[in-house]
Amino acid sequence: MFDGRDPIYRQIADQIRQDVVAGTLMEDEPVMSTNQYASAFRINPATAAKAFAELVAEGVLYKRRGVGMFIASGARERLTRARRARFFQDVLDPVIDEALRLSIPIADLRAHIDIAALREDGES
Amino acid sequence: MTPFRLELQSLSVRYGATRALDGVGFTVEPGTICGLLGRNGSGKTTLLSTVAAFRRPTAGRVLVDGETPFENARVMAGICLVREGGDVLDDRVDAALRYAARIRSTWDASLAARLVERFELPRRASVKALSRGKRSALGAVIGLASRAPLTLFDEVYLGMDAPSRYAFYDELLADYMAHPRTIVLSSHLIDEVERLFEHVVIIDHGRLLVADTSESLARSGVTVTGPADAVDAFVAGANVLRRQELGRTAAVTLHGHLDTEAERRASELGLTLGAVGLQDLFVHLTAPEKDAA
Missing domain, CATH: 3.40.50.300 (P-loop containing nucleotide triphosphate hydrolases)
Structure with missing residues (x-):
């Protein structure tokens, strides 16, 4: 946990987003408090609070007064949609760039995807 | 209290x-x-x-x-x-x-x-x-x-x-x-x-x-790694804390914040950006050779 150039609060926020998309954190269920995060990861509570503030502003979390933070309803759908919108640019383009660097023809990539599609058809 | x-x-x-x-x-x-x-x-x-x-x-x-x-x-x-x-x-x-x-x-x-x-x-x-x-x-x-x-x-x-x-x-x-x-x-x-x-x-x-x-502070240091020519062109004028060269690859540690435009330019030049931990930054900033500067 915590490497790379992103500030720690952003890495915490990303982890929570990831858990929401994966369904590990369910909508309208509580998340750990900032103090629990701070203790678990041995970080300053202000760092955890900043991550939560970002997620509240984004509508991923909401606060119930005196109870704590909860995953907002619709958060999973919104985060998934946002990721889908960036998928080709953020995920696939770097893969294509790497393939070209390695002289792997685009046709081979397409063939690989076609096999995955056949497998998916077979399963459904 | x-x-x-x-x-x-x-x-x-x-x-x-x-x-x-x-x-x-x-x-x-x-x-x-x-x-x-x-x-x-x-x-x-x-x-x-x-x-x-x-x-x-x-x-x-x-x-x-x-x-x-x-x-x-x-x-x-x-x-x-x-x-x-x-x-x-x-x-x-x-x-x-x-x-x-x-x-x-x-x-x-x-x-x-x-x-x-x-x-x-x-x-x-x-x-x-x-x-x-x-x-x-x-x-x-x-x-x-x-x-x-x-x-x-x-x-x-x-x-x-x-x-x-x-x-x-x-x-x-x-x-x-x-x-x-x-x-x-x-x-x-x-x-x-x-x-x-x-x-x-x-x-x-x-x-x-x-x-x-x-x-x-965590964002105030960055390492730039890549082909030596491209790295040197990219870091020209910046506050360089350390420069290492391994063959044609150079790794430079900078003190200063990169904006999104600089990050985009680094990616276009095929340069890799890395974090500088507080410990490394501390060592660089308090290094004895900084006294002469």
Whole structure:
């Protein structure tokens, strides 16, 4: 946990987003408090609070007064949609760039995807 | 008690001809944890002793909760300085704890008892007979259980083994969250403690080098790696802390923040950007060769 150039609060926020998309954190269920995060990861509570503030502003979390933070309803759908919108640019383009660097023809990539599609058809 | 605010205004302390501190100024907001970093002999202990009113400034001011702490009973009662190796009396462990309990109105006896167990301190042993690590742990217990509105830990981890140090960090964080206060912690074990800090102050040769939030400091260094020509073109004019070359690849450590435009340009040039940890940044910023510059 915590490497790379992103500030720690952003890495915490990303982890929570990831858990929401994966369904590990369910909508309208509580998340750990900032103090629990701070203790678990041995970080300053202000760092955890900043991550939560970002997620509240984004509508991923909401606060119930005196109870704590909860995953907002619709958060999973919104985060998934946002990721889908960036998928080709953020995920696939770097893969294509790497393939070209390695002289792997685009046709081979397409063939690989076609096999995955056949497998998916077979399963459904 | 409400956490104290700490402010240093051009603080200088001289011992004869030696300038231990030279015009140091920064602020620690109430209820935050501040890391104080510096090499040996940089002035950390002088700084903390002056804040704790153990000595008088030669010039400039220390303000604690808005007042000068020197010979100020109200403010001094709210400052707890734990010095390296555990700063306690020549007595038995239980006597040292009783003394702390007597002078601290904010003392939490049940926390002290729990921490004595956790650090496995022999209550009836003489403090002098304790190992360095146990003496440090006793200092940590007193510092935490005092719940002083301004708590200063000066390399309190010395001699403590890793499990004891992590126990100290956990207890510090837990008690700080339950009872917010202002904490200044000096340490050389930067990798272990950097995430506890909201602010970081770095002093070197008695002068202030950095006073910043941890977050902004963490972003103030970047490594740029790639083909030497492209790296050198990219970093031209920047504040280069270090340059390494391995064949045609160069890795350069910069001090400064890259904006999104610079990041985009780096990616177009096929350069890899990496983080510079606080420890590395500290080593670069306080390196002796920087003196000549």
